[in-house]
Amino acid sequence: MRAKLQYPPFSLKAIPICSLLLFLVFLILRSTFSYYPPPHPHPQAPTTTMLASTSSSSSASASDCPTTPLPTCTKIPPSLAHALVHYATSNITPQQTLNEISVSLNVLLAKSPCNFLVFGLGRDSLMWTSLNHGGRTVFLEEDESWIQQIQSQVPSLESYHVVYDTKVTQADQLLLEMSDEAACQSVVDPRFSKCRLALKGLPNEVYDVEWDVIMVDAPTGYFDGAPGRMSAIYTAGLMARNRESGETDVFVHDVDRAVEDRFSRELLCQGYLTQQEGRIRHFTIPSHRARSGKPFCPPQ
Known part of the structure; x- marks a missing residue:
C-alpha cells in the first residue's frame, strides 16, 4: 500500500487518479441536482357575469396550479474535496495502475455506500475512502509508526494496528496445513477458528461488521522475513x-508474486475468480451460511 518511489513535482500518474475522483464527484452531483421543468400554463377561465361562477372558477384554478419545487444543489462532500486537493498537490501517487484501480472502482460505484475493509494503509487510502463516500472504510496496518504518519496527514481515516505472526518463508508449510486440516475448511467467525491462518487478534469492530468489499494489499510480502499475506487472504475469504x-x-493485489498468486487461487478459489487485471484479482465469494453444506471451493 505504501509508495516506495519519489516522483517529480508534477507526476503524470496523478492525472488518472484525479480523473477518477472527478468522475465520482460528477456522479454524486448529478444524483443530488434535480431539474424541474416549468409547469404548462393553464388556459384562462372564461369571464362570467355571475359572481358565484367567478368565485368557483378562481378557487378551482388556484387548487389546480401545482407548486413548482426549487432545484436542489449539494456541495461536494468534504472527503472528496480533500482527496482532490491531496492528489492534485501530491508528488506520490497510488501504486496500483489506472486499469487495476478501475476494477475496484466499478464494484464500489455499484455497492457504495458500503462496508469496505482494506488490509494496508498508504498513500491511496484517502482515495479508497472517497470512492466509498457515505460508507465505512477501515484500514488494517502492521506498522504503528506508519499509522501515526498517515493519520497526522489525514486524521479522518479509520485504521487499526495488526500484528502478524507469520513469515513468507512459512508459506509452503502453511498451505500444506491448510489442505490437511479440517478446521481450515470450517466456516466460522475468525475469532473462534482453530485454523492457524485465521487472524484472531483484530479489533472487535472488524469482526462485528459484514464487509461488502475487502481489499488485500498488505502486509509486507516482498522479502523472506516479511509477514506475507497468507493470513490476510485466508481471513478475508473466511469473513x-x-x-x-x-x-x-x-481483491488481492500483487498477484505477480508467488504467495499472493498461490494463496489467492487456493484459499479464495479459482471458481470464485471474477476478473484479473494486471496485478490485481477480483473474487466474488458468496455466503456459505445461507446454504449449509457448500464446499470450501466450488467444483471445477
Missing part, C-alpha cells in the same frame, strides 16, 4: 463465507 447472506467482493 466473506461467514456472512449471513449475500456475497463479498475480495
Whole structure:
C-alpha cells in the first residue's frame, strides 16, 4: 500500500487518479441536482357575469396550479474535496495502475455506500475512502509508526494496528496445513477458528461488521522475513463465507508474486475468480451460511 518511489513535482500518474475522483464527484452531483421543468400554463377561465361562477372558477384554478419545487444543489462532500486537493498537490501517487484501480472502482460505484475493509494503509487510502463516500472504510496496518504518519496527514481515516505472526518463508508449510486440516475448511467467525491462518487478534469492530468489499494489499510480502499475506487472504475469504447472506467482493493485489498468486487461487478459489487485471484479482465469494453444506471451493 505504501509508495516506495519519489516522483517529480508534477507526476503524470496523478492525472488518472484525479480523473477518477472527478468522475465520482460528477456522479454524486448529478444524483443530488434535480431539474424541474416549468409547469404548462393553464388556459384562462372564461369571464362570467355571475359572481358565484367567478368565485368557483378562481378557487378551482388556484387548487389546480401545482407548486413548482426549487432545484436542489449539494456541495461536494468534504472527503472528496480533500482527496482532490491531496492528489492534485501530491508528488506520490497510488501504486496500483489506472486499469487495476478501475476494477475496484466499478464494484464500489455499484455497492457504495458500503462496508469496505482494506488490509494496508498508504498513500491511496484517502482515495479508497472517497470512492466509498457515505460508507465505512477501515484500514488494517502492521506498522504503528506508519499509522501515526498517515493519520497526522489525514486524521479522518479509520485504521487499526495488526500484528502478524507469520513469515513468507512459512508459506509452503502453511498451505500444506491448510489442505490437511479440517478446521481450515470450517466456516466460522475468525475469532473462534482453530485454523492457524485465521487472524484472531483484530479489533472487535472488524469482526462485528459484514464487509461488502475487502481489499488485500498488505502486509509486507516482498522479502523472506516479511509477514506475507497468507493470513490476510485466508481471513478475508473466511469473513466473506461467514456472512449471513449475500456475497463479498475480495481483491488481492500483487498477484505477480508467488504467495499472493498461490494463496489467492487456493484459499479464495479459482471458481470464485471474477476478473484479473494486471496485478490485481477480483473474487466474488458468496455466503456459505445461507446454504449449509457448500464446499470450501466450488467444483471445477
